[in-house]
Amino acid sequence: MEIDLFSVITEWLPYLLGGVVVTVGLVASALIIGACLGLPMAIGQVYGSRPVKYVIGLYVWFFRGLPVLVLLFMFYFTIFPLLDPNIDAFVVGAVVLGLRGAAYQSQIFRGAIQSISEGQMTAARSLGMSRVMAIRTIIIPQAVRIALPGWSNEYPNILTDSAICYAIGVAELLTRTSQIVAQTYITMPIYLLCALMFILLNLAGMRVIAYLEKRVAIPGFSGGSHTGIV
C-alpha cells in the first residue's frame, strides 16, 4: 500500500501543533514557578538566618537529587492525589518541573548575588536604606542581569525535560507524536517532525532570551557580548 506521507502530515499537523502549545505552556509555567521561587530562595540563602539557609539547602538537595521521572511519579501518584483525586496531569507536570527548576534557578541567582561587591550594600546602607530596601533596589536588579547568561541554560533544560511528562500522559509534543505514530504506523518522519518542533522551540526561546539580555544590558556591567548560534 502506498502511503501518501504529505497528506498524513497535513492531516495530523494541527494535532501535533496542539502539542506544541501544551509544551510551551508547560515550559513557561515551569520557568515562571522556578523564577518566582528561585530568586527568593537565593536571597534567603545569602541573607537569611541559619535555619532559613538550612531549609533552603534541604529543598535544593532534595529536588536536585532525584531523577525527574521519580519526582513526577511521586507527585502524580502520591502527593497530588491527596489534594485533588482528579488532578490534571498538566498541572502536576508544570509544578514538578517548576519546583525542580526553582532548585537550579536558586543556585544561579545565588551565584549572581554573591558576585556583587560588598560595597554596593555598604553604599546603600550608608545612604539610610534598610537592608531589605537595599536588596530590592540595588542587589536584585544587578543580580538578575548577572544571572541572565547562566539562567539561559534553564530554558533548553526545561524544554527537553518537559518531554518526560509523556510518562504521566500530559498531551504535549512527544505524547501526541507517539499517538500519531500508533495511529499511522509511520515512525521516522513523524519523530523527525517532533524533533524539528523541539528545535524550533529551542531557537525561538533562545532568541527571546538573547533579546532580553540585550534589552536590560548596561554598558560595562552586563550584556557586553553575546555569542552562539542565535
Place this chain on the structure above:
Amino acid sequence: MSEKTTDDYILRVEDIHKTYGDKEVLKGVSFNVRKGDTIVFIGPSGTGKSTLLRCINQLTVPDSGRVWLHDEEVTNSGRKINRFRQKIGMVFQNFYLFDHLTAIKNVEIALLKVKGMSPEAAREKALCELRQVGMEEYADHYPAELSGGQAQRVSIARALAMEPDVILFDEPTSALDPELTREVLEVMKKLALEGMTMLVVTHEMGFARSVATEIVFMESGVIQETGTPAEVFGEGGGFERIRSFMGQIGDLSGD
C-alpha cells in the same frame, strides 16, 4: 576645639573601642566636631582611621563608646540608624557607585526610596548636585563609563543630595591617579569653603594643610596628636610624630 562650650558641637565621639579577633584596632578614641569643621585624619596604614569613620555611622558597630549627632545618640539606636545615616553622608575609597544606574540615578535613588521625594523633585535635586561637582554633562553615563575621578565626584554628589549634617570621606583619593586626585580634592575644598562639615581620612598633606580646621594624627588605635595646620606645619615645637610621619610620606612621594 577645647575652649568653646559643648553645645556648639554637632558631632561627638566618645571613647570608641573596636577589636577584630585579637587585634584591638581602636583603643578609646574621642573627639568633637563643630559645624563647618574640616577634620583631617592622618597616620600610618592600619591604625584604625577608616574603622573610626565607619563606627560613626555604624557601618561598623563599635564594641564600646558612643557617638552623638546633635543631642541624639547614634550608637545603640536600633532601626533609627537609617535616619541618622541620612544625616551622615559617606564617600568611599572605591566610590561604590551603584553599577546598574546612571550617574544621575545614583544620586536620585536614595532621594526617591529613602526620602520619598517625587521623581521630578528628585531629578531636579540630583541635577543640581551633579552641577555642584561639575558632572552635570555626564548625568546619563553609567559608572563603567566614568573615570575614577568622575565616579568619585558623582559619589560626592550622591552624599550631598541627602543634605547631610556631616560627610565622612574614607580615603577618597587613594584609588586615583594624581591628576584625578586633584579634581576630587578641588570639589572637596569647595565644599569645605562653603561650610560643609567634613571628616576626611587622607594622605593628601596639601589638602590637610590648606583646608583642615584641625589635623588629627592617629597611630596604634589612638589619637596621638591634634593641632591646627598652622601649629602642625608652623615653626613651633611639638608635633614630632606628625612631622616625622609627614617626612616619611614626603620621602615616598618624592617631594
